[in-house]
Amino acid sequence: MGEFELIERYFKRPARQAAVGIGDDCAVWTPRPGHQLAFSADMLVEGRHFLSTVSPRSLGHKALAVNLSDLAASGATPRAFLLSLSLPRADEDWLSDFSQGLLALADAHCCELIGGDTTRGPLNIAITVMGEIPHGQAILRSTAQTGDDIYVSGHLGDARLALEVFRGHLSVPQAVFDLARARLETPIPRMSLGTSLRGLATAMADVSDGLLGDLGHILKASGVGAQLNLPALSQLMLTRQAWDCPRECWLRCVLTGGDDYELVFTAPPALQHAVEAATLGSGTPITRIGRITSDSGLILMDDNGNVVRPAFSSFDHFA
Ligand code: ADP
Numbered sequence: 001m002g003e004f005e006l007i008e009r010y011f012k013r014p015a016r017q018a019a020v021g022i023g024d025d026c027a028v029w030t031p032r033p034g035h036q037l038a039f040s041a042d043m044l045v046e047g048r049h050f051l052s053t054v055s056p057r058s059l060g061h062k063a064l065a066v067n068l069s070d071l072a073a074s075g076a077t078p079r080a081f082l083l084s085l086s087l088p089r090a091d092e093d094w095l096s097d098f099s100q101g102l103l104a105l106a107d108a109h110c111c112e113l114i115g116g117d118t119t120r121g122p123l124n125i126a127i128t129v130m131g132e133i134p135h136g137q138a139i140l141r142s143t144a145q146t147g148d149d150i151y152v153s154g155h156l157g158d159a160r161l162a163l164e165v166f167r168g169h170l171s172v173p174q175a176v177f178d179l180a181r182a183r184l185e186t187p188i189p190r191m192s193l194g195t196s197l198r199g200l201a202t203a204m205a206d207v208s209d210g211l212l213g214d215l216g217h218i219l220k221a222s223g224v225g226a227q228l229n230l231p232a233l234s235q236l237m238l239t240r241q242a243w244d245c246p247r248e249c250w251l252r253c254v255l256t257g258g259d260d261y262e263l264v265f266t267a268p269p270a271l272q273h274a275v276e277a278a279t280l281g282s283g284t285p286i287t288r289i290g291r292i293t294s295d296s297g298l299i300l301m302d303d304n305g306n307v308v309r310p311a312f313s314s315f316d317h318f319a
């Protein structure tokens with residue numbers, strides 16, 4: 001099967017919102033009046049970002065999910081994406097499952113595949129997403145204010161738990177592993193929450209490299225610090241309800257786990273009810289985990305008001 005037949009069979013569908021879709025030298029897009037375009041790119045490399053044991057369907061889902069998560073973190077509505085694929089061979093079963101996982105998530109968010117590139121080589125999936133935001137309403141990392149509450153959506157740490165089990169560092173009951181594995185392999189990008197926080201959140205980021213690292217980006221960009229509440233963090237891991245995870249384990253997973261694809265955001269205490277209403281409307285649970293401080297740095301407080309200093313930093317590709 002040649003490159004063009006492959007694209008035609010697995011990825012090309014009639015253009016919907018695009019002025020020009022797959023098949024020409026460039027895709028062409030007409031933005032809606034009064035909107036700005038938001039772009040983000042994320043690449044998945046085998047062995048680095050996913051294990052060879054993952055199903056192609058989950059991989060297709062995750063490749064787009066991690067990109068959509070960046071749009072959510074800016075408050076953008078997804079519109080279109082480009083798919084650049086490097087494949088060792090044209091395996092029809094693999095391509096069929098991969099494209100189904102990818103396009104099912106794309107359809108769920110009306111995000112149209114408008115082009116890309118296909119080449120032979122080591123398995124590597126690079127996606128560029130484009131979204132729209134009403135003019136001037138993008139939610140940045142650099143605008144958190146002293147005194148803001150800090151919230152996080154959904155659950156943290158479970159994806160890391162699954163990874164530790166895959167690596168043979170840990171063993172957990174099967175039901176716990178199944179739950180954690182689903183969080184690792186098929187993350188749910190928080191699109192609806194992201195857009196509902198426009199005009200409410202002062203700053204936002206998605207949690208892809210661990211809470212400490214990604215909240216750290218907000219703190220650095222905004223020139224502020226944070227005080228986090230340990231009892232609130234202890235509620236964040238989904239699998240903790242089904243398994244007695246040791247404290248050292250859940251604390252590390254929640255703070256530095258990575259691959260969570262949740263949203264961490266800040267908002268003034270006066271907007272707490274509006275924030276809660278927005279999250280109810282989006283069907284996404286949130287937890288208030290702390291407060292922005294004028295002193296730089298990040299402090300963790302335990303149940304007794306004592307400062308805790310965890311002896312680990314967030315996962316970093318270049319560490
Ligand atoms: P060019 O040689 O002009 O770069 P290509 O021959 O690479 O174009 O691709 C032909 C068309 O197919 C283009 O519209 C391109 O965007 C699209 N395309 C290529 N690979 C993919 C892919 N993996 N998914 C979606 N569209 C693709």
Ligand code: MG
Binds near residue numbers: 116117118
């Ligand atoms: Mg090309």
